[in-house]
Amino acid sequence: MGDLLQISNLTKRFGGLAAVNDVSFSVPEHGIVGLIGPNGAGKTTIFNLITGVYAATSGTILFNGQSIVGLEPYRIADKGITRTFQNIRLFKNLSVFDNVLTACHRSAQYNLLESALRLPRYRKEEKNLHAKAEELLSIMGISQWRDLEADNLPYGLQRRLEIVRALALDPKLLLLDEPAAGMNPDETEQLMSLIARLRDEFNLTILVIEHHMDLIMGICEKIVVLNFGVKLAEGTADTVSNNPLVIEAYLGKTEAS
Amino acid sequence: MLAGINLIAVLGLSLLTGFTGLFSFGHAGFMAIGAYVGALMTVSPTTTPSGLGLPFFVGIIAGGAAAGLAGYLIGRITLNLKGDYFCIATLGFGEAIRLILNNVQIFGGSRGWPGIPYKSSLPAILIADVVAVVVLWNIVHSRQGRNMIAVREEELAAQVTGINVFGSKMTALVISAVYAGVAGVFFAHYMTFLQPKMFAMSKSTELTIIVIFGGLGSISGSVLGALLLTALPEVLRAFDIWRLVVYGAAVIIIMISRPKGLMGGVELTPSGIRKVRAERKARQIAKASILATDDASDGVGGEA
Secondary structure, eight states: OOOEEEEEEEEETTTTTEEEEEEEEEEEOOOEEEEESSTTTSHHHHHHHTTTOOOOEEEEEEEEEOOOOOOOHHHHHHEEEEEOOSOOOOOTSBBBBHHHHHGGGGGGOOOOOHHHHHHHHHHHHHHHHHHHHHHHHTTTTGOOOOTSSOOOOOHHHHHHHHHHHTTTOOOOOEEEEEETOEEEEOHHHHHHHHHHHHHHHHEEEEEEEEHHHHHHHOOOSSSEETTTTTEEEEEHHHHHHOOOOHHHHHHOOOOOO | OHHHHHOOOOOOOOHIIIIOOOOOOOHHHHHHHOOOOHHHHHTOOOOOOOTOOOHHHHHHHHHHHHHHHHHHHHHHHHTTTHHHHHHHHHHHHHHHHHHHHOOOGGGGGGGOOOOOOOOOOHHHHHHHHHHHHHHHHHHTTTTHHHHHHHHOOOOHHHTTTOOOOHHHHHHHHHHHHEEEEEEEEHHHHHHHOOEEEGGGGHHHHHHHHHHHHHHTTTTHHHHHHHHHHHHHHHHHGGGGGGGGHHHHHHHHHHHHHHHTTTTTTOOOHHHHHHHHHHHHHHHHHHHHHHHHHHEEEHHHHHHO
16 A cells, blocks of 8 residues: 655754754555654644644655645645644534534535525535534534534543544544543543544544554554654554664663663 | 614624624725715716716625725735734724825815715615625525634634635625625715715724624624614713713623623524524533533442
8 A cells, every 4th residue: 555645854943943854754545653752852843734734844745646835724634634633623612513514614515605695506515514514423422412512522522523523524634633632541542442443434544643652552553753853763663662762762861871 | 774784884894703703993994985986886977077877786786896805905915914913904994095085086085075866765775784684694604604603713723624714714804895885885875975084993993892792703693783882872862962971881881791792602593592502401411421420430430
């Protein structure tokens, strides 16, 4: 299977600071890849670069073989890349259902005039959008919360809703930014099986940032380790966790040696 | 009558401020453009040499289109500005339009422009109001409208959800400007006299106050707000010189007791009421089930 996402020599500078420095790695199609590293290693910056929130200083990002550097974020989303956020960003005052319904917008084609006058195509497609949103909610098991304001959802479900909202775009590549943050071991385990299930059911490729090592080690086929914006190591869970550079980054140097 | 005219402008501003989250203090400028262009179409050449003497509906279309075009041009320049800066830019725009009109002598400059035909009859205004409400309602309940709301709620999340944030803001601004322009045309043909002073910043502020008073993100709130706040100063004539003080006090009291405005995101329609009910019920269920899971996990803890 080919690589869905190829990042080469990616660099992002904020003034004199290189938040991401000459990083290259790839994400195979239908794979689950983990991105780990200490705080400030540049993980979220890489997500922001992939989704077009930041403009790269140099380097290339190929998605499906096409360069996506310099595209507007919404165009990148159109191509099939979407994400969740480390600090949850839902449409807080909207109901759970409306959050998902809003995100379904790409599945309809009707234009503004058709909306304003409620022409037949508006009615037909709007019906499909509603059906799609309902279906997503029920697949992900949050139908019972559909009328609740997103802000009032329990924390774990807010994270789940963010994933559902991302799925509403029919993405090919899903970027998860610390999906297990603040979850207890039980919830983390549920999340792990959910991520694996999503990949198969929605035919997704997943790139995940996480600090919970058991989650990363458990489901990722490949792990990329960053520190201070530089790639330290890349490989399977075993090779990465035995890499001396990685151990040093997480545990520090041994003084005696 | 004036309430019905104000309502059109308020509805437009409501889309921009209430649903898209952009504050504008320059909507009187769009109204002015609509009013002057509309009047130019209908004024008979005998009273004003540049007048075209065309029917009223041509004036409405031309006034709305001119204001929409102005909105588009202003949007191109200013919509990349964040929050407060956009607001200041619109304020500057509104004032600029007024000052330009002050100096355009073919429209009488600051002395004013008399002789505009009286066309804004009550039925005409009512029809326009109904059309304005229905169209706005439809837009808000479409994918385009939902995208605007998403932009208001969380811009970054909207972007990665594939929403063209700039485009959504632009659409909202242009529609909003067209509404203000059409309101301007009706205003011109109600007053039969135009003066740049009528479109000063206080007019823009008045519109914004009405939208906030009625409640951001609520069409029925904007309707109520426009009716109440346009009528209130007239009702308060009994207070003589104190009436504007009482008016101000009334607005302040409402805003303190209902910080989200009269309606605040809620619609006064059967489906709107159903939605509030559903939300309330959902919240109860949520509370109950969270308590239940807490109990359950306590139980497990006890056994262990």
